[in-house]
Amino acid sequence: MLADLVQLGQDAAKLAAAPLWPLADDEITACLGAAHRLEQTAAALQMRLVRHAELRGVPAAEGHRDTISWLRARLLSDRGPARELADRATALARRPDVEQALIEGRADARQAIAITDALDNVAEGLAELDQTTTAEAAEITEQATATLIEMAGRLPAVQLRRVGERILDHVAPHLAERAEEIALAQQEARAHRVRGFTLSAPAAGIVRLSGSLGLEDAATVQAALHALCSPIPGDEQRPAQRRADALVEVCRLALRTGELPESAGEPAQVAVTVGFDPLTQALGAATTETGARLSAETARRLACDARILPAVLGGAGQVLDLGRSQRLATTSLRQALTLRDRGCAFPDCDRPPRWTDAHHVVSWTAGGPTSLDNLVLLCRQHHRLMHHPTSGWQIHSAADGRPVFIPPPAVDPTRRPRRNLFHPRK
Structure with missing residues (x-):
């Protein structure tokens, strides 16, 4: 045989x-x-x-x-x-x-x-x-x-x-x-x-998810994801991509509530280590607690709406000085942003405040202040867009204190300022 x-x-x-x-x-x-x-x-x-x-x-x-x-x-x-x-x-x-x-x-x-x-x-x-x-x-x-x-x-x-x-x-x-x-x-x-759920080891920047749920649990997950999976006009993402984004957004919302159990005495959070060059005031690549490497662009985006714990490392990686943790956007400042922007401030985005990050118009790493005038609420998709080096979008603060967005020439050759017209204003 x-x-x-x-x-x-x-x-x-x-x-x-x-x-x-x-x-x-x-x-x-x-x-x-x-x-x-x-x-x-x-x-x-x-x-x-x-x-x-x-x-x-x-x-x-x-x-x-x-x-x-x-x-x-x-x-x-x-x-x-x-x-x-x-x-x-x-x-x-x-x-x-x-x-x-x-x-x-x-x-x-x-x-x-x-x-x-x-x-x-x-x-x-x-x-x-x-x-x-x-x-x-x-x-x-x-x-x-x-x-x-x-x-x-x-x-x-x-x-x-x-x-x-x-x-x-x-x-x-x-x-x-x-x-x-x-x-x-x-x-x-x-x-x-x-029932079970696993995440694979990273391979080429991808972590594969697999698992099994009962019908009742699956219905609960589908109900949580469904509201975030609706196609947006002009959105060319595949349904599977929208579901992946929705899963991450649901988890981000859970982290933001502060109601999750503590882990090792700390609130549940995504922890990364980021290299910083004091001469160029630039962030380097980031490393998660699991050892996964993230690009400098992702590190800058994470720094927009995160708790920062400064640490000075010696040449061999030993900790020389550990600063005190402080939250970049305080609760009162976050409330002020919500009252002003009412949700994602990007032109005509319909994402509510709970699905947004507080984005620094002038990067915090470049000396931008953590103030109402220098912050704007952005959903994850538009937060990524504003941090993309070739997006061409710009943000300015108008006379009334609300943010306005300047599109790149490819979107509007006249580059007329735009505002979000979706969120209701009183």
Whole structure:
């Protein structure tokens, strides 16, 4: 078998490197389907091999605490894909009919897992019903299996999972309502047990988020994010980008309330270390508590609305002097800004005060004072814009003390001053 697999891999490698330009359009489509079929068959073989390795105790014999760590070492895999492979191998082992459908190409790996999850829910619900015998439950499960495998020929995994949640409506409608009630209760309890949230180590400036929530918790998160995810005219961000910004804004609001529990005796906060050149009065790159590096531009933006703790470091990094912490925008000053600007002051932005930072018109690091005349409320998006070195936007204080914005020539060749007309004025 090993020799056959090695040969198959070599043949597949030759096909992957073969020129594709001689193929007709229909041949490209047909080859894509065949390649996908080959991938799914290989996935089925991987799952079977993993399962047999588990049954024989191979991971433990090689000194690993579980199958996931064994797969990570053997396949040089990240934890997420390793866990997914181990979980799929266990799931398919319980459903040989679904495994055979995967091998024969009647379902792909994602569809197969959607089917096994649905069948597990069916089995849990039927097991709690007094009016079903073991034989009847087995017959219903068999019908559900056949129906879902047949539907896999028409529906992708996402839709198949939705249908699977109501499969008893198709094969046993007289039991569907009660069995679904039981299955949902068990599903909610299981979701609560397996819930989790992780942030990956930074890679190329990106931290990946992954996790699992129950339906109730997910609805709460979606409700919190929804208000901040609405498209803004002229906003070309993707929905996923708007959701990412909304998640950060919700967390920023929570930090700003001051109601979060303390951490190590300090209020919950983002802490960074920033280099400062006293000769040029310029900030350098910043380092977070986790060791992540942030650009000097980000450091300047953070310094606009942050608590600053000055520290003098020697050449070897030792602390020579530690100043007293002070808040740049005091509570009373923040209230004055809210009364004046009513929210983000950028022209026609609708973000309310609680979603804004206090931005220094003349940078604090350049000697700008922390005063009402030198501060303006900006939402995170427009705060980034004003700190971008090539944005071209300028801010001035008008005779009435309110900020006015001067657009760059690319936005308005005449550079006429603009104000926010959205926030109501008394």
